[in-house]
Amino acid sequence: MSHKPNKLRRSLILPLLVLLLCVVAVALTGERLSPNGKNRELPSGQGVRLTAAASEPLPASISGAVNAATNDGAALAQAARQNAVRQNDLAWTFGKKQQRGWYIYVPLISRLIETEADTNSVEFATALARWQRTNGLAPSGILNGDTLYRMMETWQARRLKDRTPARPDQLVTVPTSEFYDSSRPDNLRQIERATYAAYKRMLAAAAADRVIEGHHLKIISAHRSREYQDNLRRKEPQAGSAGLAINSPHFTGRAIDLYVGGEPVETKDANRALQIRTRAYRWLVRHAERFGFRPYPYEPGHWEYVG
Numbered sequence: 001m002s003h004k005p006n007k008l009r010r011s012l013i014l015p016l017l018v019l020l021l022c023v024v025a026v027a028l029t030g031e032r033l034s035p036n037g038k039n040r041e042l043p044s045g046q047g048v049r050l051t052a053a054a055s056e057p058l059p060a061s062i063s064g065a066v067n068a069a070t071n072d073g074a075a076l077a078q079a080a081r082q083n084a085v086r087q088n089d090l091a092w093t094f095g096k097k098q099q100r101g102w103y104i105y106v107p108l109i110s111r112l113i114e115t116e117a118d119t120n121s122v123e124f125a126t127a128l129a130r131w132q133r134t135n136g137l138a139p140s141g142i143l144n145g146d147t148l149y150r151m152m153e154t155w156q157a158r159r160l161k162d163r164t165p166a167r168p169d170q171l172v173t174v175p176t177s178e179f180y181d182s183s184r185p186d187n188l189r190q191i192e193r194a195t196y197a198a199y200k201r202m203l204a205a206a207a208a209d210r211v212i213e214g215h216h217l218k219i220i221s222a223h224r225s226r227e228y229q230d231n232l233r234r235k236e237p238q239a240g241s242a243g244l245a246i247n248s249p250h251f252t253g254r255a256i257d258l259y260v261g262g263e264p265v266e267t268k269d270a271n272r273a274l275q276i277r278t279r280a281y282r283w284l285v286r287h288a289e290r291f292g293f294r295p296y297p298y299e300p301g302h303w304e305y306v307g
Contacts, residue, residue, distance in 0.1 A: 192253030
C-alpha cells in the first residue's frame, strides 16, 4: 500500500503551523487596522459625528489578540505612540463644527478613565484599555474613533435631562457681584434656587482650595428665557446646534456658564485650549460632580445641575 498521501499531509502541516504562528505574532504586536473613513453619530439631537480609524468592531480573531496584547508592554508602548499622534490628528465633527484631535478633552478623559498620567504614556494607555474593556470596546489602549464616540455618549447621557422651563417662583436673582459682567440687568441674573445653593457651596470649596484667581468661576450666564434665546438666534442665524440650542438647558435655570479663563463666550479651539489648562477648570473637572454639576464637554465653562 502506498504511503504518499500521508507523507503529503505531513509535508503540509509544518508550513501551515508556521503561517498560523506568524498571523498571531503580528496581531499580538498591535498591528494597526487601516482607517475605513466611516462616520459615527450619537443619538438624535446630541450633535456629535466622528470620522476615525477602526470605527467598526474588530474581527473576532484580531479582537482576541488585542485583548491579550493589553497586558503586553510592547503593545502598550505602541498604543502610547498612537495616542500622541491621535490627540492632535483625529478628525471628527461636533454638531456642524469640524474638530481635529481630542487634546481639548484631555482633563475630562483623564477623569473618566481615572488617571493623571500623560496621554503619551504607557500608564494612560493601560488605564484607557481598562475603561475600553469595561465599556465593551476592544481594549487596545488607543483612543480611536469608537472610544471617543463612546466617551462623548457617556458625557452627554449624564447631562440634564428635564428641559422644562423654570417657573418665576423657582428663580432667584443673584447679586451683580457674582456675575462676570456686573452690568447685567436683573432678568439676566436669575438662577434656579437649588442650583444657586449648590453653586455657592461649590464656590466656597474652590476658594478654600485656592484655585480662584480674578474673575474665575464668576457666572457669565444662567437662566435665559425661550424668548430671549430666540432673539439671540435671530441675531445670529448661522448659530449651530453646538452654539445656541433651540431647546437650551438654560431655559431651566439649572445650567450656568462660569468664567474659566480666556474669552468668556468664545468657542474657537484656541480659546477652549486655553480654558482647559486653567486651575479653575481642572478643579471643576475633579470636584464639580460632588456638588451636583455635570459638564457639557464642548464648552469648558458650561455646567448643568442634576442634583
